[in-house]
Amino acid sequence: MTPRKDRSVADTPPTRRHENWWRGAVIYQIYPRSFADGNGDGTGDLAGVRARLGHLADLGVDAVWFNPWYPSPMADGGYDVADYRGIDPAFGTLEEAEKLIAEALDLGIRTIVDIVPNHISAAHPWFAAALASPPGSPERDRFWFRPGRGPDGCEPPNNWPSQFGGPAWTRTKNDDGTPGQWFLNLFDSQQPDLNWDHPDVRGEHEDVLRFWFDRGAAGVRIDSAALLTKDPGLPDLPEPVGSAVPAPHPYTDRDDLHDIYRSWRRLADGYPGTRVLIGEVWMPDMERFARYLRPDEMHTAFNFDFLSCPWDPERLRASIDTTLAAHRPVGAPATWVLCNHDVTRTVTRYGRADSGFDFATKAHGVPTDLALGTRRARAAALLTLALPGSVYVYQGEELGLPEAEDIPADRRADPMYLRTGGTDPGRDGCRVPLPWSGTEPPYGFGPASADPWLPQPADWADRTVEAQRADPGSMLSLYRTGLRLRRAEDALGDGPMRWLDSRPDVLAFGRGDAFACVVNLGPDPVEPPAHRELLLASGPLDGDRIPPDTAVWLRI
Known part of the structure; x- marks a missing residue:
């Protein structure tokens, strides 16, 4: 397809045509597999999104962020990317993505795409070439291949853990079937980590940014943004002191990361309008967090301190104060997030005795009071929409959807669940397909003959878009009114409080x-x-x- 260089975010309707739109934007997160199914195969797709753009326009959002829509074996919900320049056939085609970006822009809605720079899929041509090449080859230098430790190299090269459980190393097999080298995978074994010291890796990702900016994308969300670079010596992870690993960490928040994001910012600033860089930066040290938001690096980063905060006035006030104080010296706006595709849905979390969020404590069968959680989620919606900066709304939050906690074991797909033998419930419960209309599954998600890729609860009839649109007291009506007022009030969005x-x-x-x-x-x-x-x-x-x-x- 011809890149859409003739069209830019400067062409949006007058109410949203300003270069600093991102400082006070309301950004809606779309998990493509679960938003809307256009072709009736049970999986959400770009045709479904295009058909439902009116919902987003009526809601009043400024931009949409898509979780990865690239070709992928889906070992980790699309975060195992096999081709950064294509669209997975389950979602549609590149031509459809270009049409979607243009059609959304006609409604005043910008598009943000997900970039996954820490790792690629084991199905990516680069990794296939690495496996087919001998140790020490240029193809393997793009990754972290190492011999093992112990007798016959049978132990991993170091003690780094996978984010999904178990060691962060997977051993290969030689052509003759004997055990070979190990490769690093901080996530799933199907997601080999890239070596960001290699010029091919840096050049490839800059080219990928250009590819999507040329097609009208208004920005990129950078997955696992603090993990890219590693200590080249790959030392063992030291024992934590208190609750933190002594600095410098061998693979988290390393100082050489900032040169990468400065180069990305220079590239983004070369495009018309504003192409934003948005980081997924899990960082307990707010001073180090703010370094990513210096004027020549990222525009914004997700505020995970607020997202994980319990429903407690002292803790929330402290999180707000700390967040604003950290952003103030670098002149960046804060972001406010209640939920996303990785965490327990707000309605369920706020109904629990412990209403904070921590991956380490996520477990099956934690009691919740959904009526209480819904009241608090409604209040939290007005809180976040009134705070200074930008707001992210995860699909289904505007409907007050709870976590789906009764998914059968044989339907669960998240590697967090699979790699822990089911002790961790994983993230499938917040990824269940949206209910649009009707009184029983699939609730208008797709044609009634299609079974959605994750089962929907049987009691969601009153939570559909259709049911809530007609109810002035619904969560959807609250969000629509809140976003309309936010747009009308000059004091809301970016600015002081x-x-x-x-x-x-x-x-x-x-x-x-x-x-x-x-x-x-x-x-x-x-x-x-x-x-x-x-x-x-x-x-x-x-x-x-x-x-x-x-x-x-x-x-x-």
Whole structure:
């Protein structure tokens, strides 16, 4: 196909045509396999997305971020990429992707694509060539091939663990069937890590960025952005001191990463409009986190501290303050995320006794109160939409979908579940296909004859888009109204905020001269501050008072 160089994000409708759109954007995350099925095979696809663009326009989002849509064996939900310049046949074609980018842009919605630079699929031509070549060959230099330790090299080269459980090394076989070298895979064994010291790796990824920017993509989300470079000596991971590994870490947040992202920023800045770099950076040290957001590196990065924070006024206030303080010196906007394709859905998490999130504590059968979780999720929606910066909405959050926790073992596909022998429930529960209409599965996800790739709960009839669109009290109506007001209020989005006087169990802050958000996280109703108008409430009020687990937007 001819690259769409004749069209840029500068061509969007006037209400969204400004180079700093990303500083206050509402970005909707699409997990393509589960958004909408256009061809009736049970798997979401680009035809399904194109048919449902009206939903996103009505919702009022500024951009969509697609999880990987590339050709892939799907060993890890598409994060095992076999070809960065194509579209997996299960999702459609490159031509359809180009049409989708253009059609979304006509509605004022920009497109952000997922880039996976730490590793590729074992099915990628580069890795196939490496396996077919001898130790020490140029083809193997693009990866981390090493001999093993111990008798006959039968032990991994070091003690690094896989993110999915077990060792981060997989042993190859020689042509004669004897054991060969080991290769590094920080994730699944089908995802060999790339060697970012190799010029081919750096050049390839810069070319991939150009490929998608030429086709109209407004930015890229960078997967596992802090893991790319490794200590070339591949030393053992030292014993943690307290809760942290002593610096410098052999493969996380290494200083040489920043040269990579500076080169990417120079490339992005060479395009018209603004092509943004968005990092997935899991970083407990907020000062080091902010280094990725210096003016010549990434534009924004995901705020995982806020995402993992429990429904607790002191912890939330501290997370907000820490986040804004970390971003202030580098002039970058904060991002606010409640849920994504990797974590327990908000409605379920907020209904639990421990409402924080930690992969290490994720387990089967944790009790939840969905009514409580829904009230809190509604309040959290207004909280995040009122905070300074940009907001990410994971598909289904606008419908108040809970985690699907009763997926049969033989239908689960996540390597987190498979590699731990089922002790970790994995991430399938937040990836169940969306319900669009009707009273039983597949709820309009695709033709009724198709069985979705993950089973949908039988009690989602009242959570479909169709059912909620007609209900002014629904989660969907709350999100649509909230996003409309956010767009109309000049004080919302990017900009400063100030805390207002309130009880310790209440979060109250002002934006601009006349807007306030008040969230009651305490056990008793509270009086709102003096105001001229109630703009929006996350739930029914108690007379004039704000009930527990409720948020309001006020004209003060």
